[in-house]
Amino acid sequence: MKLTKITLALAGILGVAVVGGSWYTGLQAEQHYQQLVQQGNQSLKSLKIYGIDAEIKDVKFERHFFSSDVKYILEVGTVDERYQLQGNDKLFHGPLPLNRLSQVNLMPAMMSVESKLHLPEKFNLQTPFTEGQTDISYAGNLSGEFSLNPFKGETWELAKTQIEFEYNPAQKSGKFSSQIPSYQYQDQANTRIEIQDTLYKADFTSNEKYPELSLGNYEFISKMVRYSFDGKAPFAFTNLSSQGKNTLEKDRWTSTGSLTGELIAQNKLNLGKLNIDSSMELDAESANELMHYASSLEKLESAEAGDVVLSAFTKSPKLQIKELSLENEKGKNSLSLNLNLDKFDPSQFKGMEDVLKIFKASVLETQFKLPSLEVLVTQLNQQEGLPKEEAEQKAKQTISEFAYQAQASSLATSDKDSLKMKLSIDQGKVNLNGRDVPEAAVQGALFMIMLGLNH
Structure with a gap:
């Protein structure tokens, strides 16, 4: 048999394997995607402490040979309003997702997801609010990057923002970073918050015994963070830098952190350089309970939360x-x-x-x-x-x-x-x-x- 025939035969076998693998992976992808939706909704519950109620719902899955299309609604609500954002995901099946092949990435993966999230028509945003790609390995590990496109609404304004992340579900650990050139927020009570040239990085993990505790390191750097309340003269931090670390040793949870920055009043009065260097150690069980109550303002204001705080002080x-x-x-x-x-x-x-x-x-x-x-x-x-x-x-x-x-x-x-x-x-x-x-x-x-x- 000539070499060319051997090559063609091998290519044909490989092609059949890829097609068959893609179809089988499509079945896996649908199951895994549903799990991701459940995990996502669980994570969104943590926003309740900020008065935000969010849920992914109405997921519709259409599977093809090499890819699948997913549509869903991300419903976000506050005390005053509720919005429905339209999600459109394209799932490219493994073992060799087509979108990764076009990027000359030959590493096998269970699927690669290209995501777009659109704001309601009333916002008149011509481009998707978010766009990104997430790669998911056969072990279930996630890695990806997203961009939030520029947006200006009634109460807030955001410049184009980049986000990168990694997550290992088996180890319940990951990394996250975001770069925010500019963000402004102003509500009806005339509370105004503004940040400029901000970088946030974190690596994190969790513990099965104390799932509510945050563990890992973080870094926050910002050229400026400015606040004003009730229309009064603003105060700000410039050249702000903060680092921190949360660890668990036996049954004790330790949180350390530092912060430096220039304190500015009325946009011009430099009050001096602020420096904070602190650490705290708590009984891990009490700290875990306290974090649970901190998941919502209603829980935090309850009598039970007060009992948990007192319990932490006694240990x-x-x-x-x-x-x-x-x-x-x-x-x-x-x-x-x-x-x-x-x-x-x-x-x-x-x-x-x-x-x-x-x-x-x-x-x-x-x-x-x-x-x-x-x-x-x-x-x-x-x-x-x-x-x-x-x-x-x-x-x-x-x-x-x-x-x-x-x-x-x-x-x-x-x-x-x-x-x-x-x-x-x-x-x-x-x-x-x-x-x-x-x-x-x-x-x-x-x-x-x-x-x-x-x-």
């Missing part, structure tokens, strides 16, 4: 704020907190002594740079409409009175141009700025400290 929570600071050209004002609670039963509390005994090596420290505070209060006075000279004079008086009261009450110690306060509580013993506080004076001292921090 040795830890909160560490390594740094919460605002720094300007005159110095840094900062707060740090190391809070460690022992296990306790609130029904056994008889007085302040019992409350204090649950604190283990807990420390609160603050440091205020008076010149820095003067600059900050001057800016806030100017924001209220005072002329610069009057704003500066009033700020000097305010900070001078604040420093005098803090020292006179022994709540703080003075060090040149700084005020410092250190409060430690350990096994019922309270120490303020190096001095033990008598039990009879503890409640008053704690009240004065909270009053001073609020001020």
Whole structure:
């Protein structure tokens, strides 16, 4: 037999295998697609906490040899309105989906889905709102990318946005990233939110025992995030950067995070550089329950949610704020907190002594740079409409009175141009700025400290 005949025979066998495989995979694709719809609807339930009710419904599947067509409705509702978005998916069957072949991608896959989602006609959007491609392996792994096309509605406006994702259902882990050049939102109450040049990345996984807990890493970078409420002057964060990590070790859930950015008021007043570095450790079972109640505002406001919060506090929570600071050209004002609670039963509390005994090596420290505070209060006075000279004079008086009261009450110690306060509580013993506080004076001292921090 000549080589050409052998080649043609092999090609014919391969062609039959691909056609047969495509038809068989089409059967698999329909079953798997229905599973994806169920999983998608389960995920959409998490939007209820934001007042959004969403569901994929009326799925219609038409199977062909090499591909299948799917139509469905994505119904999205808020308190005021409901919308029906038309979904149109093209499923290319494996083992060699035709759309991937056209991209010279010869890796086998169960199916590749090209998706388009159209807004209702009233929005007058000529192009699909979303377009994307998702590849699904025979193991069920998903990977894909989507774009949200530019859109301008009555309450919000979005520039073209790119989204990429991966998901491994067996390991319940994945990755997600999005790039948002611009987004604006304004409601009838005149609340306005605007973000510019924003990147969000996350890798995530889940745990069967604690399915509500988020685990993994995230990164958020934005050139600007601006807020305004009730038509008042906006405040914003510029050059904002935030990173975080959630982990599970045995039966303890730990969440760590940091944030830096410039704090801007009235679009022009730079109040300084904000820095936050913190971590929290909770009993995993309590944290899992709490996340369940956080899935909707109605659940979160329930008495049961309050009981869950109290339960979490009784199981040795830890909160560490390594740094919460605002720094300007005159110095840094900062707060740090190391809070460690022992296990306790609130029904056994008889007085302040019992409350204090649950604190283990807990420390609160603050440091205020008076010149820095003067600059900050001057800016806030100017924001209220005072002329610069009057704003500066009033700020000097305010900070001078604040420093005098803090020292006179022994709540703080003075060090040149700084005020410092250190409060430690350990096994019922309270120490303020190096001095033990008598039990009879503890409640008053704690009240004065909270009053001073609020001020």
